[in-house]
Amino acid sequence: MKEQLEAIQAEALERISQTEDMKELQDIKVAYLGKKGSLTGVLRGMGKLSKEERPVIGEVANKVRESITAALDEKNEKLELLQLEEQLEAEAIDVTLPGRPVKVGGPHLLSSIVQELEDLFIGMGYEVREGPEVETDFYNFEALNLPKNHPARDMQDTFYITNELLMRTHTSPVQARTMQEYKGEKPVKMICPGKVYRRDTDDATHSHQFTQIEGLYVDKNVRMSDLKGTLDTFAKKMFGADREIRLRPSFFPFTEPSVEMDISCKVCNGKGCSVCKGTGWIEILGGGMVHPKVLEMGGYDPEVYSGFAFGMGPERIAMLKYGVNDIRQFYTNDIRFLKQYHKA
Ligand code: PHE
Numbered sequence: 001m002k003e004q005l006e007a008i009q010a011e012a013l014e015r016i017s018q019t020e021d022m023k024e025l026q027d028i029k030v031a032y033l034g035k036k037g038s039l040t041g042v043l044r045g046m047g048k049l050s051k052e053e054r055p056v057i058g059e060v061a062n063k064v065r066e067s068i069t070a071a072l073d074e075k076n077e078k079l080e081l082l083q084l085e086e087q088l089e090a091e092a093i094d095v096t097l098p099g100r101p102v103k104v105g106g107p108h109l110l111s112s113i114v115q116e117l118e119d120l121f122i123g124m125g126y127e128v129r130e131g132p133e134v135e136t137d138f139y140n141f142e143a144l145n146l147p148k149n150h151p152a153r154d155m156q157d158t159f160y161i162t163n164e165l166l167m168r169t170h171t172s173p174v175q176a177r178t179m180q181e182y183k184g185e186k187p188v189k190m191i192c193p194g195k196v197y198r199r200d201t202d203d204a205t206h207s208h209q210f211t212q213i214e215g216l217y218v219d220k221n222v223r224m225s226d227l228k229g230t231l232d233t234f235a236k237k238m239f240g241a242d243r244e245i246r247l248r249p250s251f252f253p254f255t256e257p258s259v260e261m262d263i264s265c266k267v268c269n270g271k272g273c274s275v276c277k278g279t280g281w282i283e284i285l286g287g288g289m290v291h292p293k294v295l296e297m298g299g300y301d302p303e304v305y306s307g308f309a310f311g312m313g314p315e316r317i318a319m320l321k322y323g324v325n326d327i328r329q330f331y332t333n334d335i336r337f338l339k340q341y342h343k344a
Contacts, residue, residue, distance in 0.1 A: 106342030167197035179298025218307030255288025
């Protein structure tokens with residue numbers, strides 16, 4: 001029996017030393033020391049031994065069990081350590097590697113222009129207001145001295161939703177809305193940026209949807225020279241201190257007199273080139289003195305109050321300022337176009 005035990009020990013130790021696998025090590029443990037293991041089997045037969053033999057074999061058996069257990073523990077520890085090392089190696093982070101760059105977006109060119117204009121006019125004491133894009137016929141036209149069937153309604157081809165509802169064709173309805181809200185009780189000094197819609201066929205210079213910024217200043221003693229000074233400040237801040245402006249007579253039903261403002265061409269400095277079509281001037285915006293009827297409909301007494309209004313297109317301003325030659329660039333969103341205007 002002693003030989004049998006020693007044979008088991010030799011075999012077990014050999015198998016333990018050979019294995020490099022935790023699972024196999026566990027199997028070996030079961031195969032020798034488990035309930036049905038070979039060592040356990042031999043020990044069970046001890047009952048058949050004589051009284052003298054029993055303690056001797058018992059001692060041998062204990063030593064065999066101890067040596068197998070010790071070998072198992074030792075191997076287990078070794079394999080655990082190995083596993084940990086492998087895991088650490090696999091999960092290692094090289095802190096010296098360069099980081100992955102984070103892609104940062106930036107404001108759309110139009111948003112930047114609108115922001116710049118807002119800052120400029122806030123600096124001159126204007127508040128920034130908003131109005132609905134789905135507008136009533138009343139605010140878009142009637143309150144601006146454009147009664148139904150007025151021929152000047154054809155100046156702006158309109159997307160009608162119902163007879164009375166439409167997509168606003170300009171930001172001017174916000175003039176009427178603001179005056180009405182202020183009830184003729186206090187001066188108005190506001191700008192309103194926003195989207196407007198027209199039934200135009202899209203091409204390089206026309207778009208069915210674009211942006212406008214409206215300006216309205218109503219107070220006592222507001223004069224044409226105030227409009228001119230304001231627009232001159234705007235032109236010089238936006239396009240450079242060396243720009244000249246000129247006002248040409250024009251027509252809008254809601255202003256009287258009405259003007260169109262040009263700035264001297266930046267490309268040729270007024271000499272005449274292809275950008276200004278040889279005139280030396282570039283048209284920028286429309287404006288004028290608020291029509292007495294519009295003041296009246298807004299609740300302001302035209303005998304006491306006067307005012308000026310203007311409307312400009314940020315797309316046009318951006319196109320002139322940055323040499324963008326197709327208005328569709330603003331909404332087709334080619335990232336190569338947009339990126340050029342992201343400030344670092
Ligand atoms: N609403 C006019 C347009 O869209 C511009 C404008 C605004 C003219 C205010 C005069 C006064 O063409």
